[in-house]
Amino acid sequence: MKSRLCLTLLVMFVMSLLAGAAIAQDSVGITVRCKASPPEEDWRCNSFAVVEEQVEADLGIDIDLNLIQDNAGWGDYKNEFVLASEAGEAPDIILSGHEDIGAWAPAGFIIPLDDVIPLHSEFDDIVPSLWDSHGYAGQIWGIPQDAEARPIFYSKLLLRDLGWSEEDIESLPDRVVAGEWTFADMLATAEAAIDEGVVDAGNGWWHRPSNGPDFLYYYYGHGGEVLNMEGNLVVDRDALVATYELLGGAVSSGVLRSDVIGLDWNEVWHPTVAQADTVLFAAGGTWNWPNWSINYVADKGGDEFLFENIGLTLIPAMATGNAITLTHPLTYMISSGSENPDVALALIAAITTPEHNNKHAIDSFHLGILNAQLESEAYANNRLLSSAHYMLDHTTALPNHPGWNAWSNAYFLGIQAVETGEADAAGAADIAIAQMQNELGDGITVR
Amino acid sequence: MSEPNSKAKSSAALVQSRRNALRSYLGAYGFMAPAGVLVIIFFLIPVAIVLYLSVTNLASSNFTSDLARMEFIGLKNYETLLNDQFARKIFFNTIFYVLVTLSIFNVSLALVVSLLTTHIDRSAGFVFRALWILPRITSPVVYILIWKRMMAEAPFGILNQFNELLGQPTYNYVSTNPWVFVVVVNGFIGVSFGMIIFTSAIESIPKDLLNASLVDGSSRMQRIRFVILPLIRWPLLFVVTYQTLSLLTSFEEILLLTDGGPGLYRTEVWSLTAFHRALSNYFGNAQWGYGSAFAVLLVLIGVVLAVIYMRVFRFDELIAEPRVEAL
Numbered sequence: 001m002k003s004r005l006c007l008t009l010l011v012m013f014v015m016s017l018l019a020g021a022a023i024a025q026d027s028v029g030i031t032v033r034c035k036a037s038p039p040e041e042d043w044r045c046n047s048f049a050v051v052e053e054q055v056e057a058d059l060g061i062d063i064d065l066n067l068i069q070d071n072a073g074w075g076d077y078k079n080e081f082v083l084a085s086e087a088g089e090a091p092d093i094i095l096s097g098h099e100d101i102g103a104w105a106p107a108g109f110i111i112p113l114d115d116v117i118p119l120h121s122e123f124d125d126i127v128p129s130l131w132d133s134h135g136y137a138g139q140i141w142g143i144p145q146d147a148e149a150r151p152i153f154y155s156k157l158l159l160r161d162l163g164w165s166e167e168d169i170e171s172l173p174d175r176v177v178a179g180e181w182t183f184a185d186m187l188a189t190a191e192a193a194i195d196e197g198v199v200d201a202g203n204g205w206w207h208r209p210s211n212g213p214d215f216l217y218y219y220y221g222h223g224g225e226v227l228n229m230e231g232n233l234v235v236d237r238d239a240l241v242a243t244y245e246l247l248g249g250a251v252s253s254g255v256l257r258s259d260v261i262g263l264d265w266n267e268v269w270h271p272t273v274a275q276a277d278t279v280l281f282a283a284g285g286t287w288n289w290p291n292w293s294i295n296y297v298a299d300k301g302g303d304e305f306l307f308e309n310i311g312l313t314l315i316p317a318m319a320t321g322n323a324i325t326l327t328h329p330l331t332y333m334i335s336s337g338s339e340n341p342d343v344a345l346a347l348i349a350a351i352t353t354p355e356h357n358n359k360h361a362i363d364s365f366h367l368g369i370l371n372a373q374l375e376s377e378a379y380a381n382n383r384l385l386s387s388a389h390y391m392l393d394h395t396t397a398l399p400n401h402p403g404w405n406a407w408s409n410a411y412f413l414g415i416q417a418v419e420t421g422e423a424d425a426a427g428a429a430d431i432a433i434a435q436m437q438n439e440l441g442d443g444i445t446v447r
Numbered sequence: 448m449s450e451p452n453s454k455a456k457s458s459a460a461l462v463q464s465r466r467n468a469l470r471s472y473l474g475a476y477g478f479m480a481p482a483g484v485l486v487i488i489f490f491l492i493p494v495a496i497v498l499y500l501s502v503t504n505l506a507s508s509n510f511t512s513d514l515a516r517m518e519f520i521g522l523k524n525y526e527t528l529l530n531d532q533f534a535r536k537i538f539f540n541t542i543f544y545v546l547v548t549l550s551i552f553n554v555s556l557a558l559v560v561s562l563l564t565t566h567i568d569r570s571a572g573f574v575f576r577a578l579w580i581l582p583r584i585t586s587p588v589v590y591i592l593i594w595k596r597m598m599a600e601a602p603f604g605i606l607n608q609f610n611e612l613l614g615q616p617t618y619n620y621v622s623t624n625p626w627v628f629v630v631v632v633n634g635f636i637g638v639s640f641g642m643i644i645f646t647s648a649i650e651s652i653p654k655d656l657l658n659a660s661l662v663d664g665s666s667r668m669q670r671i672r673f674v675i676l677p678l679i680r681w682p683l684l685f686v687v688t689y690q691t692l693s694l695l696t697s698f699e700e701i702l703l704l705t706d707g708g709p710g711l712y713r714t715e716v717w718s719l720t721a722f723h724r725a726l727s728n729y730f731g732n733a734q735w736g737y738g739s740a741f742a743v744l745l746v747l748i749g750v751v752l753a754v755i756y757m758r759v760f761r762f763d764e765l766i767a768e769p770r771v772e773a774l
Binding site for chain 1: 506507508509510511512527530531532595596599600603619621622623705706708709710711726727728729730731732733734737
């Protein structure tokens, strides 16, 4: 009796081991790494959990999904992927800025997707222009996750104080698109607001307080280019000087603070701009809105307060005569170390639908990436998205090039020089160009 | 017969003497071995690796941990560094930062705090010293957040809130006086090290020497000048040396406070540049090779300074066997 019981237990134990082994054999491990500001951007990674079962059913496999999502700084986040790739521990899917394609594709850390994109019909519906920023060396290396616009936020509250009528305020975005209200007009309005005591000196216009993609649109707005037809880095001196003249002039006229670079994002910049009572114009990003609504003006009514007191418009026309913005799509890339790139892509395809992307777009005020999404009721009826989606027709983007960080760091040096008064516009351009030439050597052409 | 015997005896004695010497050497090296291994693993090997990285063009766009696959570019990174229009400024920033922080806080204020707290009630002295250690034991991130919150502009900063209450103008303190805050913030941390060393040195001065000076009619100041300071000369030199090298490589508080700004590298120091180049870049594509060139020069400066300090301050005398025992 005792030996029969032992035998039964042994058989059960062996069977459970075999069953476990069978499950483990069919289980496919997929790790996804996302950077997201909680809670509004959490769908970047969480969407994968929603579609996990569907993809399991479609592929007939068991997926062991591991989502790693936090709000680390971009520099640390990107280094983490580089080091993990070299250590053979890279996530299967990495979400990052499209410009990283310029560094990670030549390093061999991510795989090209041209051959497999046609296997998933979901990708056919992606807004065609978004693919432009996902190319490198003639191939596509990522799938767009979101898009956004980087607008000028204007304080309706302060414009009213300045004597603007409601009609003037509400029509501002249209006048900017038409080129009737230019960047020069914006600076003049800011000066008038300071002269009349509506805002303090230095609070007529704030740009971002640290290096980032936004600054490039001032250079684009003056006709500058970063890449030539051959895809090599170039710098246009005239556009550079004109950009620095604009920024330095804004400081010397009292519109822009000389110490705006260096202000703390969370301690000073966001809380000040979100209140709408201190800064007249602020250059930010659409995703700032839900952040302000949740974290800075929730006690005043959140979205309703913002709609009442803040509006957004394209960056008014500069020398080129066209109002612009800059889109910095985040992109899902598949690591070359992934053992299951087909499963990773299937998961990305499953969340590249209007239903899933709308959740992210609406919660975080990022713009849609799919044509069907733009026509969907949830997207079209969203007051915020409908007020900003047109900006994608006027957008620009960063280049995908390994030398981009050296270019942009040098360009930012010139901005710091001219705004702190350490150089005039021409001197700042000389500083930036000398820095580019020293670090990029033959890789940069000065025009 | 006696001659061979005496030869054999002297030979045996020689062998024994050599054995003793060898045993003595082995004992000494054996005791030094753990520290030696640590120095090799955590200093010499990393320095060798960084030295090699500095002659490659390693970046995120061609990153590999395989030394053989890295592209050798000779002294190109050093050439780029020397041609960098801000390298000279960053170098002198570093000298300024080290000299000012060291002289005002890490040595002078540390000495003053030690002298004051050893001349008051013992338990009160302990409390004051404990307060001065707080910046050292607080996490750098928390410590800098406290400073930022205190110094932030109106209406967010605590100091500016007082200014507003008193009807005074408000300031963006850190942006207006970045060096003041970089030095003060780092200095408050640095004081504790010297304070502990100096206090223990002062406390270990034989009481009869101190009492004798009082019996001889010296004032407190004279006792400090003519008795205490000469007797803590060695600890003073040690703190100067150690803290110079420590300040040369410290950057985390500057990174968190000003990130080298505002403007054109106004508070950027050499070690922070190495970090910025090799490890931290908003747009990615960190320049590991170029950053390593900055790091190698910092190691060289540190080694040269260490040798100069050891020679000038005659550290060999500090660690020499006391003459009374040598007799």
